[in-house]
Amino acid sequence: MTATTSTSTDVPGGERAAREPRARFRDLVAAEWLKHRSLRSTWIAYGATALAVIGFNAGIAYDTYSHWTLQVSKDRAAFASDGIALQQAFTANAALLMALALGAIGALVVVGEYSTGTIRTTFAAVPARRSVMAAKAVVVTVVTTVFGMAVAGVSFTLTQAILDRRDAGVSICDPGALRVVLASALLAPVCALVGLALGAVIQHTASTMITSVVVILVLPLFLTDGRHWSAVVGHTLPYRAWLRLVDVNHSPIAFPWTTGGAWTVYTVWVCIACAIAVTGVHRRDQ
Template sequence: MTTTTGPAAGPYRVTPARVLRSEWHKLRSLRSSWITLGSAAALVMAVGIVMGTTYTSDGGDSDVDTVILVLYGTTLGTLCTVVLGILVTAGEYSTGMIRASLTAVPRRLPVLWAKVAVFAGTVFTVMLATSLLTFVVAQIFLADTDQAASLTDPGVLRAIAGNAAGTTFLSLIALGLGALLRSVPGAIGAFIGGVMVLPEVLSMLPYDAVETAVRYFPTQAAGVLGSATPLPDAAPVSGALLALALWAAATLSAAAALLRRRDA
């Protein structure tokens, strides 16, 4: 009689569902995960309510897109989710937990893809719910102003969903940088320098080609997704969404390639 052993045998074999469940358990069991997500949601809501309560029609901001005005706090909220994305990957290297994860899943890549799926689903859900609630609450105070709008107005729901999607993609880029650099401070520095500062520096160059290219950099593309009306001198919504997806895919693909080659 032949006895089969190893990770594929018996009730304890490694399956995609079990890897996903393991990563979800790790994310939700850490108090820092919910503190960070809660901070992101609180910042978005707080800024949105402040914008709603302090806005006046004669303040000179009537040309600002309503969704951008209400969800202006998304910039601060995204910083929180970016840090969380880095902690999801680089944080495991700093604590040494990654060795246990890769021992349990020797093929390695399922661990990374499970992290991506769990993290992306969580961030998108939290930010979408937060954006919807913030918009509705802020509109209570904006009802008698020139920024009054409803969820059924053209482009509003798309912009709210796009706002959550933009945050999610930026956070996935951060997660990929964390997996690439395996250092929390290093990944935070790389994100700030490469994703946030570099486009601003390049935009000062007097070249049309550079100006066009900068429109498709991550932070600029994310801003396009969160607007209910077309922004001047910006990428189209479809192009911005594709650019964000490609930036995230490139970062995560590089992280996956190095994960297969380097020791934990």
């Protein structure tokens, strides 16, 4: 009687599985990009956010244009020199709107898969969870940076074109203009990565969205510059960092800080969010 032997092809996870090459990181990035762009709701969210932000900024500029004759001559001369034209290039309310929307989009990259259960399939195909989350972070960073640059660039061009009809617009070469555009553009990936990190840790849609709103919107509005501890905590938040970066003339405040500090806040939030997203999910059971 002959003995029946099993080949490695018959044994799940055996020698054949051991010989299979691990997924390359660029393949994971390509897979995450495919998932990101294949969802129609994602592009609807991007489109709606872009239209709302650009429309909001353009509306403020047009209101200034249409009521320009009510300005006294002294105020007209100081309009550009006081940085008001740049304030209308990307308004505070538009920045909050974009920050909230991008935070939600970043969160849905993760919690969308948890809610449908497809995250189990993803981790079954690629057990290296950290690599998967790193690929998600790369895709979110690239896409939202391009989105932010497009929205900030169009907003600046459109608002200044409207104001220029009253000889009140500024160019991108004017002092502080490029900083306003870059700060507004990079606010998008910062908030999207915050949402991604919260989604990776919380893993529930409603809880993630509520926490995102608290971090991005409620805390900056709750904290004040009138108290030292409150000002210091506020300076660590992305939205407050954006406010400092777009304040071209640097209005005097009780506890001032530098533009370098504001750029550092952007960088630290990105690094911490990526670290949480990549390491947090590795410690959780699916």
